[in-house]
Amino acid sequence: MQGKNISDIIEKYLKEMIAEDERVEISRSDIASHFDVVPSQINYVIKTRFTIQNGYVVESKRGGGGYIRIEKVKLLDNIDILDTLINAIGDGLTQREGKAIINTLVLNDLITDNEADLVLASINKQTLSVGNKLLENEIRANIMVAILDHLRYKS
Amino acid sequence: MQGKNISDIIEKYLKEMIAEDERVEISRSDIASHFDVVPSQINYVIKTRFTIQNGYVVESKRGGGGYIRIEKVKLLDNIDILDTLINAIGDGLTQREGKAIINTLVLNDLITDNEADLVLASINKQTLSVGNKLLENEIRANIMVAILDHLRYKS
DNA sequence: CGTTCTTTGACTAATTCTGACTATAATTAT
DNA sequence: ATAATTATAGTCAGAATTAGTCAAAGAACG
Numbered sequence: 001m002q003g004k005n006i007s008d009i010i011e012k013y014l015k016e017m018i019a020e021d022e023r024v025e026i027s028r029s030d031i032a033s034h035f036d037v038v039p040s041q042i043n044y045v046i047k048t049r050f051t052i053q054n055g056y057v058v059e060s061k062r063g064g065g066g067y068i069r070i071e072k073v074k075l076l077d078n079i080d081i082l083d084t085l086i087n088a089i090g091d092g093l094t095q096r097e098g099k100a101i102i103n104t105l106v107l108n109d110l111i112t113d114n115e116a117d118l119v120l121a122s123i124n125k126q127t128l129s130v131g132n133k134l135l136e137n138e139i140r141a142n143i144m145v146a147i148l149d150h151l152r153y154k155s
Numbered sequence: 156m157q158g159k160n161i162s163d164i165i166e167k168y169l170k171e172m173i174a175e176d177e178r179v180e181i182s183r184s185d186i187a188s189h190f191d192v193v194p195s196q197i198n199y200v201i202k203t204r205f206t207i208q209n210g211y212v213v214e215s216k217r218g219g220g221g222y223i224r225i226e227k228v229k230l231l232d233n234i235d236i237l238d239t240l241i242n243a244i245g246d247g248l249t250q251r252e253g254k255a256i257i258n259t260l261v262l263n264d265l266i267t268d269n270e271a272d273l274v275l276a277s278i279n280k281q282t283l284s285v286g287n288k289l290l291e292n293e294i295r296a297n298i299m300v301a302i303l304d305h306l307r308y309k310s
Numbered sequence: 311c312g313t314t315c316t317t318t319g320a321c322t323a324a325t326t327c328t329g330a331c332t333a334t335a336a337t338t339a340t
Numbered sequence: 341a342t343a344a345t346t347a348t349a350g351t352c353a354g355a356a357t358t359a360g361t362c363a364a365a366g367a368a369c370g
Contacts, residue, residue: 005368007316028359038318043360048315063325065160066358115270121301122277128294139285139294146276155272160357162326183349193328198350203325218335221348251324316367323360331351338345 010035010042011049014070023071028060042068052149073153081108082148092137093144098123101144110151119147165190165197166204169225173211178226183215201225207236207243208255210262230263237307241300247292248299253278256299265306274302 010031017024032039046068050056055075060068085101093101102119105111111119121127123140130136165186172179187194205211205225215223230236240256248256257274260266266274276282278298283291 005316029357039359040319040361041317044316060359061325062323062357062359063160064327064357065163066325067159068359111273112269114267115273117305118266118270118302119273119277121305122274122298124301127297127301129297130290130294135285139283142282142284143277146279146282147273150272150276155268160326184347194349195329195351196327199326215349216335217333217347217349219337219347221335223349312370314367314369316365318363318365320363321361323358325356325358327356328354330353333348333350335348336346338343340341340343 006035006037007041007045007048010037010045014045014050018070018072023069025067025069027066028068046070052152055153057153073155075153076151078108078110079152081110082152086145086148089141089144089148091141092134093123093141094137095123095125095140098140098144101148105151161190161192162196162200162203165192165200169200169205173225173227178224180222180224182221183223197223203251206252206255207239208252208259210259230259230265234307237303241303244296244299246296247289248278248296249292250278250280250295253295253299256303260306274298 013035014024014026014031017026026042028039028042031042046058050058050070055073057071057073058068059071060066081104085104089097089101099120102111102116106113106116123143125136128136128139130139168190169179169181169186172181181197183194183197186197201213201223205213207228210228210230212226212228213223214226215221228236244252244256254275257266257271257278261268261271278295280291283294285291285294
């Protein structure tokens with residue numbers, strides 16, 4: 001698993017940093033030049049090895065003082081149901097289906113009533129009205145998946 | 156909110172002043188020379204970090220004895236601010252502006268940290284990515300307004 | 311062999327920094 | 341009073357500095 005290619009080496013390097021600090025902020029170009037690879041390879045490493053499924057949350061900022069921040073989060077136990085729901089969503093979700101999912105989340109104590117109300121407001125038909133049913137359902141699906149992904153861990 | 160770029164440092168400095176006094180009056184050129192930047196950088200810092208979305212109101216005066224006054228507003232005292240925010244949103248909202256608003260809502264105890272995280276996931280750039288930035292910002296604006304409207308009914 | 315994973319780089323996007331030019335208010339000179 | 345001068349702050353566009361995307365080429369794997 002280690003050392004076969006440069007991506008694995010960079011992965012190991014970053015994970016050693018995170019093992020110490022739980023949260024790490026890097027400069028993409030610094031890491032890239034340290035390992036003598038093109039900067040976009042850092043994006044590749046992050047996209048393939050620091051996913052939320054693996055328990056990592058990544059944020060970044062461009063411009064002067066820009067950074068990539070990688071944080072290790074603790075995944076919760078209930079994630080099977082989340083995977084199931086995400087798979088069911090696919091790339092489209094109607095309002096009715098969305099409401100059903102939110103209901104499930106409340107019943108399983110994954111979100112509170114108040115949180116459910118906010119999510120409902122977000123995925124509401126009028127809120128997402130965009131003159132194209134297919135696109136609307138796709139956006140609703142994206143939002144729902146983002147929320148389910150967030151529920152994978154505790155902040 | 157780090158210290159790698161000078162704008163963040165100036166932001167932090169000003170917020171420390173405001174933390175003490177709730178309202179602060181500065182001389183643009185003094186601050187600029189204190190941090191050794193051009194004066195217009197102070198405008199940049201204010202425009203990007205002390206907006207109404209961030210919960211600040213800024214007034215200024217030119218000419219002799221001129222100043223820039225920054226004041227932190229409280230949503231509780233001032234429920235009109237919700238309308239002001241909705242107005243400011245108009246028909247487009249960037250991710251950055253959205254984050255600022257959500258942060259302000261948390262600081263004013265209108266939503267919890269968990270609720271904020273869910274809303275953040277909803278309005279995230281990746282989530283709303285639809286290949287058209289104008290449309291993306293419009294959807295984000297719709298979501299944010301729906302949330303703010305919901306909050307108004309609750310209180 | 312064909313498939314999947316890795317590497318590369320050209321192009322894009324976001325954010326910050328800078329300076330020339332503009333606008334406004336107070337003070338001083340006529 | 342009015343005009344000229346001085347002292348502030350504002351705007352805007354371009355340069356500089358980061359990071360992101362995407363697709364094609366190359367390597368490894370089965």
